[in-house]
Structures are given as C-alpha cells and as structure tokens.
Amino acid sequence: MIILAFESTCDETAVAVVEDGRHILTDQIFSQAQLHAVYGGVVPEIASRCHVESISLLAQRAIEAAGITREDIDAVAVSYAPGLIGAVLVGVNFAKATALSLGVPLIPVHHIRGHIAANYLAYPELEPPFLCLAISGGNTILVDVRGYTDMKILGATRDDAAGECFDKTARVLGLPYPGGKPIDQLSQGGDDQRYSFPLAHVAGNPYDMSFSGLKTAVINLVHNAQQKGEEIDRAGLAASFTKAVSDSLVPRTVMAAKELGYDKVVVAGGVAANSRIRADFQKAAEENGFSLYVPPLKLCGDNGAMIGAQGYYEYLAGVRAGSDLNAYATMDL
Ligand code: KG4
Numbered sequence: 053m054i055i056l057a058f059e060s061t062c063d064e065t066a067v068a069v070v071e072d073g074r075h076i077l078t079d080q081i082f083s084q085a086q087l088h089a090v091y092g093g094v095v096p097e098i099a100s101r102c103h104v105e106s107i108s109l110l111a112q113r114a115i116e117a118a119g120i121t122r123e124d125i126d127a128v129a130v131s132y133a134p135g136l137i138g139a140v141l142v143g144v145n146f147a148k149a150t151a152l153s154l155g156v157p158l159i160p161v162h163h164i165r166g167h168i169a170a171n172y173l174a175y176p177e178l179e180p181p182f183l184c185l186a187i188s189g190g191n192t193i194l195v196d197v198r199g200y201t202d203m204k205i206l207g208a209t210r211d212d213a214a215g216e217c218f219d220k221t222a223r224v225l226g227l228p229y230p231g232g233k234p235i236d237q238l239s240q241g242g243d244d245q246r247y248s249f250p251l252a253h254v255a256g257n258p259y260d261m262s263f264s265g266l267k268t269a270v271i272n273l274v275h276n277a278q279q280k281g282e283e284i285d286r287a288g289l290a291a292s293f294t295k296a297v298s299d300s301l302v303p304r305t306v307m308a309a310k311e312l313g314y315d316k317v318v319v320a321g322g323v324a325a326n327s328r329i330r331a332d333f334q335k336a337a338e339e340n341g342f343s344l345y346v347p348p349l350k351l352c353g354d355n356g357a358m359i360g361a362q363g364y365y366e367y368l369a370g371v372r373a374g375s376d377l378n379a380y381a382t383m384d385l
Contacts, residue, residue: 053126053367056114056150057360060103060143061135061163062189063087063094064353067110069118069125070360074172077118079350079357082106089229093219100138107146114356122154129159129363131166132373133380134190140379148375159363160373163354164191164385165203167320169362170351178345183314185305187329188321188354189215189230192301194259194308195385197318200365203385206308207259214297214323217263221293224274225286236326239290244328246288247273249296259308261300266293294328302332306340318345325352 054077059066063084069077084102088094115122130147132140151158168184180202184195192209212220215232222231227238249269252262270293277284309317319333324346337344351358 053364054120054124055127055129055159055360055363055367056111056125057129057161057356057363058107058111058143058147059131059163059166059354059356059359060107061131061140062354063099063139064355065103065106065110066354066356067107067114068356068360069114069120070173070357070364073169073361073364074176076173076357076360077120078114079355080110080114080117081355082110085230092223092229094136096136096138099136100142103139103142107142111146111150125154125156127151127157127159127363127367128154129161129359129366131163131359132160132377133162133383135163135379135381137379137381140381144377144379148377152375157367158373158375158377159366159371160377161359161362161366162383162385164188164193165362166358168195168197168318169365170320170347170355170358171318171345172361173357174347174351175345178316178318181314182316182318182345183305183309183312184318184320185301186320187214187301187323189213189219191321192261192263193385194305196312201369201371205385207257207261207304209261209263210254211262211264212267214263214301215321217267217297218323220267221270221290224271225289230322232323232326235290235294236328238287239294239328240287242287242289242291243285244288244291244295246285247292249292251296251299259304261304263297263300266296266300291328294326298329298332301329302336305333306336309342310340315342316345317342320347320352322353325349
C-alpha cells in the first residue's frame with residue numbers, strides 16, 4: 053500500500069511516499085530553520101507562509117522522486133495535531149484537497165505517534181508493545197505503546213519540553229537556532245561535572261518531568277557570570293546541562309520499563325539525536341538488559357516518512373477522516 057504523507061506542524065515542510073508503513077520511497081524535507089534563526093525561535097506566521105509556498109512543489113517532487121504516478125497512491129496521511137495551528141492547517145488543507153482529487157482515503161495522524169513510528173522505518177523487526185520516550189521541541193512524554201494505535205501516556209513534562217530547554221540554553225550562549233545540535237557539538241570534550249544543575253522531582257507522578265527550572269538555572273548562571281565579568285566554561289556548561297537533561301530522562305525511562313516489564317525501549321523525536329542521551333540510553337540498555345531502538349539521525353527530527361509509517365497502521369485500524377478534518381494545536385496521544 054502506497055501512502056503519500058504530509059508533515060507541517062512546525063518549521064519543516066515534509067512530503068514522503070511510504071510503502072506498507074515500513075519502506076521509504078522518498079522523504080522530501082524543506083527545513084525553514086534558517087528563516088527563523090534570526091529571531092532565535094520559530095515565528096508562527098512565517099512558518100505558515102513558508103509551508104504554503106513550498107508544500108505543492110514538494111508534493112510534486114516527492115511523486116517524481118518515488119518513481120510513482122498519482123494513480124499509484126492508495127491513501128493520503130497528514131499530521132493534524134499537535135503543532136502551530138496555522139502551520140498544521142496548511143498540511144491538513146493540502147492533504148484534504150489531494151485525497152479528494154485522487155479519490156483516496158485521508159488518514160489523520162498524531163504528530164507524536166509519527167515520531168514513535170519513525171522507528172518502524174529503521175527497525176523492520178520492531179513491533180509493539182514497547183515503552184517509548186518521545187522527546188522533541190514541543191513535547192516530552194513517556195508512552196506505553198501497547199499496540200500500533202493503542203497508547204497510554206505514563207508521564208510528561210509539566211512545563212517546557214526537553215528540546216525547548218536545549219534551544220533556550222543555546223540562545224543564552226549565543227548559539228544559533230535550533231540549538232540542540234550546536235549544544236551537542238559544543239559539549240563534546242566538555243567536563244560534565246563543571247557545573248551542577250538542579251534535578252527536578254515532580255510530586256504526584258514519578259514519570260512526570262520538569263525542565264523549566266533547569267532552563268532558568270542555566271540562564272541565571274550565564275547572566276550572573278556576564279554581570280560579574282566572569283568567563284564561562286562554555287563546553288563544560290553545555291556538557292553539564294546535557295547531563296542534567298539526560299539524568300532526568302534516562303533513569304525515569306528505565307524505571308518505567310522495569311515497572312511495566314518491558315524489554316524493548318524506543319526513543320523518538322528531535323532530541324533523540326543527542327549524542328550524550330543516545331550514549332546514556334545505550335549504557336542503560338546494556339546494564340538493564342533491554343533492547344534499545346533509537347532512530348538514525350535523519351529520522352529523529354520532523355519528517356514526512358514517519359507520518360506515512362504511522363498512517364499505514366492507522367489505516368489498518370480503520371481510521372479515516374473526511375473533508376471536515378480540522379487541525380489542532382494540542383491533542384491527547
Ligand atoms: O522532533 P523535532 O524535529 O520537532 C518537534 O516535533 O518539536 O525536534 C526539534 C528539537 C529542537 O528543540 C532541537 O533543538 C532538538 O530537537 N534537537 C536536539 C538535537 N538535534 C535536534 N537536541 C539535542 N541534541 C541534538 N543533537
């Protein structure tokens with residue numbers, strides 16, 4: 053089954069062609085990051101406009117690159133929540149029009165379900181049930197993936213997402229947006245014991261997390277140093293900060309895997325590209341005897357292929373949308 057898939061929830065316009073949920077025929081991505089970099093974060097209006105300008109061309113290019121014709125497309129999948137509402141609307145409306153004109157089913161896909169499904173593209177043997185930590189720019193959630201379309205949130209950040217924390221730490225250090233990769237690079241060789249940051253313990257649910265305190269601690273540390281004219285060990289700061297994020301994520305995930313009795317742990321989302329977090333998860337997998345699945349770097353960030361992968365399983369589960377499909381800024385998994 054051939055699915056044409058659209059993703060436009062934030063600052064990547066992406067169109068992919070995916071076969072049977074597991075094979076990428078093409079994954080076309082246009083990243084707007086450069087356009088937003090000057091503002092230090094995504095400007096929603098600019099994102100929406102840019103999606104409008106590029107989505108049609110990208111769809112055309114995807115069909116050509118996949119070596120298919122319009123008649124080969126069996127269904128259209130689209131990321132319809134959560135995200136920047138104006139941005140999501142562009143993908144949803146384009147997907148609706150495409151499905152209508154081709155006379156094929158339209159499948160709505162939750163963006164985070166898509167991130168989780170990126171792992172199906174990378175690991176043909178991977179099947180639910182498993183535990184998944186989804187860490188991106190807008191979301192940080194620990195999910196019990198009982199089936200391809202049956203998921204339960206075990207815990208989530210109460211405030212900022214891990215990716216937001218990377219982006220703001222980068223900004224205060226004068227690094228470009230998006231900040232995750234530059235912080236990752238800066239932290240290489242840095243002393244992760246150089247600065248000590250608070251680890252948030254959230255009352256009520258052991259799987260809930262919090263990153264706003266860490267973000268504030270980093271910003272305060274940098275501002276204080278600047279006011280006193282003190283030099284910051286930038287590599288040490290990046291390494292210590294990343295350790296703090298990882299120490300919030302990895303032990304909680306291990307604890308949940310043990311409690312639920314899972315021997316498969318999946319990590320997903322843009323922050324899953326982080327080298328320290330990947331290494332810490334690898335170490336935890338070896339120590340605790342679970343199998344670890346982390347997407348290759350190109351499938352960690354937003355892409356259309358992951359929407360096509362999850363779209364396939366939503367289709368099998370009977371999920372369909374009509375031309376009244378709406379876009380949503382927030383939505384339960
Ligand atoms: O999944 P994603 O592309 O978009 C959302 O769905 O939000 O995630 C983007 C986030 C950004 O905050 C970016 O800084 C972060 O992923 N990121 C990283 C790395 N690469 C991207 N964070 C830490 N280390 C990285 N290497």
